[in-house]
Amino acid sequence: MSIVKKLDISKYLVIGPENTKGRPVATIIKDAVNAGFTCIQIRSKVASAKELIQLTRQAAEAIEEAGKSKEVALLVNDRLDIVLAARKEGIKVDGIHVGQTDIPVDVCREYLGEELIVGLSARADELFEYIKTADVSQLDYFGVGPLRETQTKPDCGLGKDGRVITRSFDDIAKISELSSIPVVVGGGVKLADIPSLAQTGADGFFVVSAVTEADNPKLEATKLVNAWNDYKSREKCSVN
Numbered sequence: 552m553s554i555v556k557k558l559d560i561s562k563y564l565v566i567g568p569e570n571t572k573g574r575p576v577a578t579i580i581k582d583a584v585n586a587g588f589t590c591i592q593i594r595s596k597v598a599s600a601k602e603l604i605q606l607t608r609q610a611a612e613a614i615e616e617a618g619k620s621k622e623v624a625l626l627v628n629d630r631l632d633i634v635l636a637a638r639k640e641g642i643k644v645d646g647i648h649v650g651q652t653d654i655p656v657d658v659c660r661e662y663l664g665e666e667l668i669v670g671l672s673a674r675a676d677e678l679f680e681y682i683k684t685a686d687v688s689q690l691d692y693f694g695v696g697p698l699r700e701t702q703t704k705p706d707c708g709l710g711k712d713g714r715v716i717t718r719s720f721d722d723i724a725k726i727s728e729l730s731s732i733p734v735v736v737g738g739g740v741k742l743a744d745i746p747s748l749a750q751t752g753a754d755g756f757f758v759v760s761a762v763t764e765a766d767n768p769k770l771e772a773t774k775l776v777n778a779w780n781d782y783k784s785r786e787k788c789s790v791n
């Protein structure tokens with residue numbers, strides 16, 4: 552089965568070398584995947600193309616070493632060229648995440664085909680209307696946020712008036728209900744937020760610093776995974 556059909560964005564790590572306090576990106580990815588993270592995105596605003604390809608290779612190897620290549624998707628942020636170059640080198644990379652001002656979704660789809668993943672950050676302004684009306688025919692999921700302002704991406708959620716629009720748990724519940732494709736929520740998400748986020752009906756959470764800046768990334772990743780899974784298994788019991 553292609554990875555796009557079993558895409559799991561419930562526990563999603565976004566990571567680059569600028570986030571890790573000097574520690575190897577691949578080691579933190581391996582820790583996160585072993586802890587139960589289900590999706591990894593390589594995101595760097597400072598790495599060169601060559602470095603991004605190398606990071607993608609190391610990430611793919613880390614996922615492989617954890618024995619999770621068939622279920623954990625590896626995406627690259629922004630850079631269609633890196634996805635294509637990495638795949639040409641035989642690296643198992645599964646798709647791309649783009650934002651509203653990045654390469655258009657239809658171009659990504661044209662180059663990546665139907666078997667790879669294309670994720671898109673939802674707009675900040677008029678978000679409810681956007682989620683209701685956006686063309687999602689070539690998309691696999693929406694990234695939504697921020698829950699709160701974050702130093703990792705200070706421009707996240709910037710509205711037309713130059714102010715950051717944060718999302719309440721009620722907003723996220725509404726967005727999750729309105730969206731016809733899966734929704735993953737990030738931006739300032741910490742361990743204490745996971746139970747409330749899991750209750751919103753969102754398909755998952757994404758984090759950078761909660762894992763990448765932790766003294767013990769594996770322990771923090773495990774706590775995040777357990778918090779999400781605990782809520783979801785309790786929810787399942789109460790339905791059955």
Ligand SMILES: Cc1ncc(COP(=O)(O)OP(=O)(O)O)c(N)n1
Pocket residue numbers: 563565592594628629648649650651653670671672693694695704735737757
């Ligand atoms: C899962 C996920 N959601 C949103 C984003 C933000 O993407 P974008 O708006 O393009 O901003 P940059 O990450 O490129 O700064 C994301 N990367 N991942």
Ligand SMILES: Cc1ncsc1CCOP(=O)(O)O
Pocket residue numbers: 565594696697701702703704707737738739740757758759760761
């Ligand atoms: C990549 C990205 N996109 C929206 S917020 C963000 C960064 C979130 O970082 P953190 O989890 O450290 O707040």
Ligand SMILES: [Mg+2]
Pocket residue numbers: 628629648649650653
């Ligand atoms: Mg982007």
